[in-house]
Amino acid sequence: MDYFLAAVAIAISAIGLIGCLLPVIPGPPLSYIALLIIQTTAFGTLTTTTMVMIGVITAIVTILDYVIPAWTTRKFGGSRRGAIGATIGLFAGMLFFPPIGIIIGPFIGAFLGEISGGATNAKATKSAIGSFIGFVLGSGIKIALSGTILYMKFRNLTIVAKNLLGTTLWYNGNRWHILIKK
DSSP: OHHHHHHHHHHHHHHHHHHTTOTTSOHHHHHHHHHHHHHTSTTOOOOHHHHHHHHHHHHHHHHHHHHHHHHHHHHTTOOHHHHHHHHHHHHHHHHHSTTTHHHHHHHHHHHHHHHHTTOOHHHHHHHHHHHHHHHHHHHHHHHHHHHHHHHHHHHSOOOOEEOTTOEEEEEOSSOEEEEEOO
């Protein structure tokens, strides 16, 4: 059962990493759920304090993911229309032009949102750059957290692979071991 749960955790971690770039998938929370699953198995070696700290950090990063793009758009002179345009552009880009649309959609959406509000091309471009920077910062923070969680899962996870000869290979976080059954 531990190996099955470890496989489920790995699958959820992969989805979590994808979710760091796709706004409809909550990347860091999924990575944390995968870490919780690993903790319920024999492979779980993290302390309760560590798990609580990672949970708090995950919650903070999830909240920041919503705050950072709006903050950077505003910091670069964007208006509410620019922020709404960036959000619409993100979803439109994701829907019609994946994967590059995820990156350029918010930029174009913020630009068009600002233009629709009567902003000059220079101001709209500045707002769009702020939206892009917010996307990059938010994604970077989510990838860093999800990558760290993934590392913590695999650091002490025993990876077992059996070949046709009955050889078992495993890694205990420090070195590889080989067991040959006769």
